[in-house]
Amino acid sequence: MTGHILDEAVIRELAATPITDYVIEARDVWKRYGGNEVLRSISLGVHRGDVKAILGPSGSGKSTFLRCLGLLEPIDRGEIHLEGARVGVHEARGRFVPLPERLLARQRTDIGMVFQRFNLFPHLTALRNVMIGLTEVRGMREADARSMANDMLERVGLGQRASFYPSELSGGQQQRVAIARALVMHPKVMLFDEPTSALDPELVGEVLTVMEELAREGMTMIVVTHEIGFARDVAGRVVMMDEGRIIEDAPPDEFFGNPHEERTRKFLEAVR
Amino acid sequence: MDFKPSVFFEALGSNALIQGVQLTVALTVVAFVVGVLIGLVVAVLRDNRLWPVRTLAWTYIWIFRAVPTLVQLVFIWNALPQLIPALRGAWFSPFLAASVALSINEGAYAAEIIRGGLLSIDEGQRIAARALGMPPYKVFSKVVAPQLIRVVIPPTANDFITLLKITSLASFISLRELMTNTQTEIASSFRFAEWYAAAAIYYLVLVSIFMIGQAWLERRYVWTSARRPGAIARLAGR
Numbered sequence: 001m002t003g004h005i006l007d008e009a010v011i012r013e014l015a016a017t018p019i020t021d022y023v024i025e026a027r028d029v030w031k032r033y034g035g036n037e038v039l040r041s042i043s044l045g046v047h048r049g050d051v052k053a054i055l056g057p058s059g060s061g062k063s064t065f066l067r068c069l070g071l072l073e074p075i076d077r078g079e080i081h082l083e084g085a086r087v088g089v090h091e092a093r094g095r096f097v098p099l100p101e102r103l104l105a106r107q108r109t110d111i112g113m114v115f116q117r118f119n120l121f122p123h124l125t126a127l128r129n130v131m132i133g134l135t136e137v138r139g140m141r142e143a144d145a146r147s148m149a150n151d152m153l154e155r156v157g158l159g160q161r162a163s164f165y166p167s168e169l170s171g172g173q174q175q176r177v178a179i180a181r182a183l184v185m186h187p188k189v190m191l192f193d194e195p196t197s198a199l200d201p202e203l204v205g206e207v208l209t210v211m212e213e214l215a216r217e218g219m220t221m222i223v224v225t226h227e228i229g230f231a232r233d234v235a236g237r238v239v240m241m242d243e244g245r246i247i248e249d250a251p252p253d254e255f256f257g258n259p260h261e262e263r264t265r266k267f268l269e270a271v272r
Numbered sequence: 273m274d275f276k277p278s279v280f281f282e283a284l285g286s287n288a289l290i291q292g293v294q295l296t297v298a299l300t301v302v303a304f305v306v307g308v309l310i311g312l313v314v315a316v317l318r319d320n321r322l323w324p325v326r327t328l329a330w331t332y333i334w335i336f337r338a339v340p341t342l343v344q345l346v347f348i349w350n351a352l353p354q355l356i357p358a359l360r361g362a363w364f365s366p367f368l369a370a371s372v373a374l375s376i377n378e379g380a381y382a383a384e385i386i387r388g389g390l391l392s393i394d395e396g397q398r399i400a401a402r403a404l405g406m407p408p409y410k411v412f413s414k415v416v417a418p419q420l421i422r423v424v425i426p427p428t429a430n431d432f433i434t435l436l437k438i439t440s441l442a443s444f445i446s447l448r449e450l451m452t453n454t455q456t457e458i459a460s461s462f463r464f465a466e467w468y469a470a471a472a473i474y475y476l477v478l479v480s481i482f483m484i485g486q487a488w489l490e491r492r493y494v495w496t497s498a499r500r501p502g503a504i505a506r507l508a509g510r
Contacts, residue, residue, distance in 0.1 A: 070403055102407045109405030119400035123418045123495050133404040136414055165495045178400075185404065 005155045005183065005210065006217045014049055014218035021084060023048050023220045024069060024111070024189045029078035031061075031068055031244075038064045040244040042078070046189065049218040053231035053252075056241035057267060062224040063116075065241070066193045069222065070113045074098050082110060083188060109137055112182030116194040118174040120166040126153060126177045127162040133185045152180040156210050172203030176210055183214075190214065192223040226271060232256055240264045279463050283470035288457050292450035293474050299367065299449060300436045303374035307435070308428070310375065311382025318387055329383070336380035342441050345373040349445040366447035374435065374442075381431050389424040390416070422493040429486040433479055450474055 004011060025045035031038045038061045046052045054062050067073045069080060071088050080088050087107045089096040099107070120129050127149050134145035153162050156176040166174050175195055182190060192211065196204045208230055215221060215234050225231060231238050231252060238255040240248035240263070248255065248264045259265050283289060317329035336344065349369040353359040393416060401415040440451035448456075454471040458464055 067399075072399060072402060101402075105402065105405050105407045108403060111403075113400075113403040115396060115400060117394075117396055119394070119396035121397065121400070121415055121419075123422070123493075125497070132414065133406075136410050137405040163497055165497055168496060181404070 003155065004217055005152075005213050006219060010186065011217050021048065022046060022081065023083060024222070025081045026065070026069060027079040027081065029065070029068060029080065030076045031064060031073065032076050033064075038244050039068065039075075042241075042244070042246055044239065044246060044249070046220055046222055047236075048220055050236045051215045051221045051223065051234055052237050052239060053235035054222065054224045054239045054241055055226070055228075055231060055267065055271075060241040061244040062241050063193050066113075066191050066222065066224055070111050070191050071104050071108050072113075082107065105137075109133075109185055110188045112185060112187030112190040114175070114178050114182055114190065114192045114195050116197050118166070118171070118178045118198070120174050120178055120181070122166050125163050125165055126158060126169065126173075129166070129177055130181045130184050133181060138185070148184055149180075152184045153177070156180045157206070170203055171199045172206045175199065175207045179207075179210055179214075189220045189222065192221065192225070194224050194226065196225070196227055228256070228268070228271060240267065242267075275465050275469075276463070279461070280466040280469055283457065283463075283467050284473065286457070286470075288453040289450065289470060289474060292448060292453035292471075293478070295367070295447065295449040296436070296439050296451075296474075297478065299370055299374065299439045299442065299447070300432070302371045303378050303439070304432055304435055306371070306375035307378025308382045308386075310379030311384075311386050314379060314383035315386035315390060318383065319390075333380045333383050336377050337384075341373070341377050341438055342444060344377055345370060345441055346444060348373045366442065366445045369445060370439070370442040370447050374439065378431070378435055382428070385424050385427045385431065386420070388427075389420045392423050393419050418493075422495075425486065425490055425493065429482070432482060436478060436482070437475065 006014075022045035025043075027043050029039055029042040042061075042065055044052070044065075054065070056062050064073065068075050071080070075088070079086055086096075088099060088104065090099050090103070091097075098104075120126075121132065124132060127146070130149035130152055131142075131145045134140040134148060135142060138145075140148075150159070150162060153159055156179060158173060158176055158180070161169060161173060161177075166177070169177065179190075179195075195211070196207050199207065204227070208227065211221070211223070211230070212234050223230070223235070233252075235252055237249060238252050239246055240255070240259075240261065242263050247261050248259060250259075255264070256268065259268065314329045314332055317325050318333075320326050320329070349366065352369075353364065397415055397419065398411055401411040406414065439449055442449050443452035443455060446452060450471055454467050458467050461467070
């Protein structure tokens with residue numbers, strides 16, 4: 001990989017803006033499926049340029065939380081703020097009601113998402129996968145979108161694979177295309193949902209390398225992961241979720257060196 | 273054996289069969305297009321949030337797949353005008369009646385094919401499209417539909433061929449399609465073998481042309497770059 005992943009101008013802007021504000025923030029978020037409380041009062045924010053890693057056993061609500069933050073699932077209670085403005089709802093007759101899907105779609109363009117199973121569009125080439133957000137959502141001209149998408153593929157090291165279909169790419173390559181597809185939209189924050197969990201061990205590195213570079217360049221990120229190494233080395237803070245709650249939120253040294261919660265200790269022993 | 277090739281070739285080139293084929297093709301295309309549109313709507317309604325809507329869609333599929341097509345056809349042609357006086361006018365032609373009957377019937381089959389196709393598309397596809405910020409109609413037209421078309425091509429092609437052949441049922445309501453005209457000619461000539469053989473040839477040709485179209489369509493929905501020269505070599509790692 002050569003050069004930067006993000007645009008020079010974006011990196012400068014990220015470096016220049018104050019990091020005191022949350023880019024995205026959840027306040028007292030509750031979510032229930034049927035009779036199951038999946039999220040119980042989750043509050044979490046991430047500062048500009050910061051990386052937050054979320055750890056936790058399966059079923060602890062990590063993925064659901066990320067989908068709620070990404071405005072893909074309605075929440076039952078609580079608030080989500082993007083750069084200080086409340087999103088996902090609008091005020092109607094003095095009450096907040098969920099936005100219709102058409103308007104939610106607009107707010108989602110500021111949030112980049114990467115999924116465990118990549119979810120690339122199989123009927124489109126790598127290039128078209130990266131272009132489709134620009135042409136169909138941003139309304140960009142075909143030629144401009146093509147050059148931006150080519151650029152972005154180049155930056156994640158896949159310039160030579162632009163004309164390949166997802167089925168012709170390795171898992172690691174597919175996930176890098178998926179990252180490019182989200183990044184090309186210039187999101188304010190990137191949400192990663194276990195981005196390396198579906199990968200063969202030897203392909204994990206190439207995806208983590210891209211994510212580390214993104215973090216270095218100042219991208220704001222929330223990463224649900226089982227990669228302890230990534231959480232320790234790249235994240236500014238590490239969060240532990242269990243049974244729909246955040247039970248620990250600390251800098252990596254403290255989180256891994258001296259966790260307060262017994263459950264965190266047990267979890268770390270189990271995954272190590 | 274009493275098979276006169278001259279009669280057979282005369283039948284092949286006869287106006288009766290050529291005009292019959294035109295009506296057969298027209299009826300098939302109309303019933304197919306309308307049927308698929310009905311099927312699309314019914315398939316989507318089958319998953320509606322409201323249970324009465326779901327039940328209605330389910331009932332539609334249940335009735336029109338269970339009742340024989342011939343019964344539906346003669347019901348619409350003979351029984352409906354008795355029940356609804358407005359249908360007694362000359363405008364309610366056999367072609368219209370057959371189009372309605374076969375469209376409704378095709379709609380029930382198409383609905384099940386499309387529903388199966390929709391179920392086969394990974395939920396992650398819709399989620400990824402929504403996450404990119406696509407509004408609902410783009411999620412469908414740009415992401416779901418292309419994948420849906422690919423999975424429904426084979427069963428829909430099968431269905432189309434069946435539809436083409438059951439248009440011959442319209443001979444029961446005296447629509448002058450291929451089968452009706454064949455039988456009319458036989459009634460005056462008594463040359464069964466030659467005329468039936470000629471009609472069979474026409475069905476064979478129609479289905480064959482259609483199969484070529486299907487193969488072409490399926491090739492368009494192969495999602496690999498392998499058709500391009502050099503792609504396989506590149507995949508192999510140089």
